[in-house]
Amino acid sequence: MNRTTAAGTHPLDHLVLPTQSLDVARARLTALGFVVAPTGIHPFGTENCCVFLADGTYLEPLAVGNEQAAMTAIAEGNVFVARDRIYRDSQGEEGFSAVVLGTGNADADQARYVEAGVSAGEMLSFSRAFADTAGKSDIASFKLAFASVGKATDAFLFACERVNAPNVDRTALQAHANGATGIVEVVAVSDRPAEQDRLISVAVNGPTASGQGGAFHLPNAALSVLDPASFAARFGLPAGAPTELRFAAVVFSVRSADITSRLLAANSIKHDIAGSDIVVQPASGQGAAFIFREIQ
The missing domain is CATH 3.10.180.10 (2,3-Dihydroxybiphenyl 1,2-Dioxygenase, domain 1)
Known part of the structure; x- marks a missing residue:
């Protein structure tokens, strides 16, 4: 990159x-x-x-x-x-x-x-x-x-x-058994998403980076800010306590959703399906929701 x-x-x-x-x-x-x-x-x-x-x-x-x-x-x-x-x-x-x-x-x-x-x-x-x-x-x-x-x-x-x-x-550190190759989106929750636009635009040095639906388009990923209801509806996860801005989820690109889901099952990692995404809830040692998405 x-x-x-x-x-x-x-x-x-x-x-x-x-x-x-x-x-x-x-x-x-x-x-x-x-x-x-x-x-x-x-x-x-x-x-x-x-x-x-x-x-x-x-x-x-x-x-x-x-x-x-x-x-x-x-x-x-x-x-x-x-x-x-x-x-x-x-x-x-x-x-x-x-x-x-x-x-x-x-x-x-x-x-x-x-x-x-x-x-x-x-x-x-x-x-x-x-x-x-x-x-x-x-x-x-x-x-x-x-x-x-x-x-x-x-x-x-x-x-x-x-x-x-x-x-x-x-190279060896990037060869993940779950097939993850990168981060395609970071998702934040806010009670007032529109009020976060200025901070994020200044932080990313992109006054025109903000797009529809609260998504900021970086050169290599999206940074989305959702209200609690939208976050819960999209991922089937609770949005948590009220907040001005809290980072909540990471969306990874994977080569094969089937390989990823099989590995998670074999390792007794509970996961759910939300549309085409594999959703793993936060846990000790994993401070955010991890979303695995097959991208060809």
Whole structure:
């Protein structure tokens, strides 16, 4: 997936899924048919075990590995850790807290966020070690700019510039038994969907990205904002407590719905059918509804 500059609508980069335990998340994601990467340690107390997809997007299950380091980071103004803590205090230890956009210029995004009044705080730059399934390691470096509005605690967005992308082979990490190849849609719930247009348009750097039905069309995926009734009708799932904005579901493309459903059944993963979609409700280690859709 090509990264954009600040001049174009940003693509989806990854999704942040808070969890209490990476061991639980790893077990759940493996049962769902995903290959899960080795644990990554952040220098500010959090850790992850990512699921990388062939389209260049990925899931980031996120846990607090070092409580003291996390508290220190929050005290020092680390927005990423602070927003994670706010989310956990509001929504619990399992969930889907952030949508992350790819960018080639996080500084320009920060300037736009500040000008538009949607900046969630200071930028964050950091590096961490990365390893593939064969044990080959490299250093990944990132620069982040954060966006949110008002007193919202249920969700935030941020732009992620990969200052140094790991020079490792992710082929094995992208060969998922469930046939998942990418993310085609991210679905949020809001009591007032239209009021989220400005925040999301600014965050994705796409003033014309908004389409009919509350869908924002990114270069590689859609970001949809539904009212609770529409969400429940579409997926057959409860929309949850009232919210200004809460990310609720991820729609994956799969090669074969039959292969996916057989794997889920074999691993005793309860799932339902909503139209042509296979719907798996959230669970410990899986903070959002996962929707599998066959796309040829």
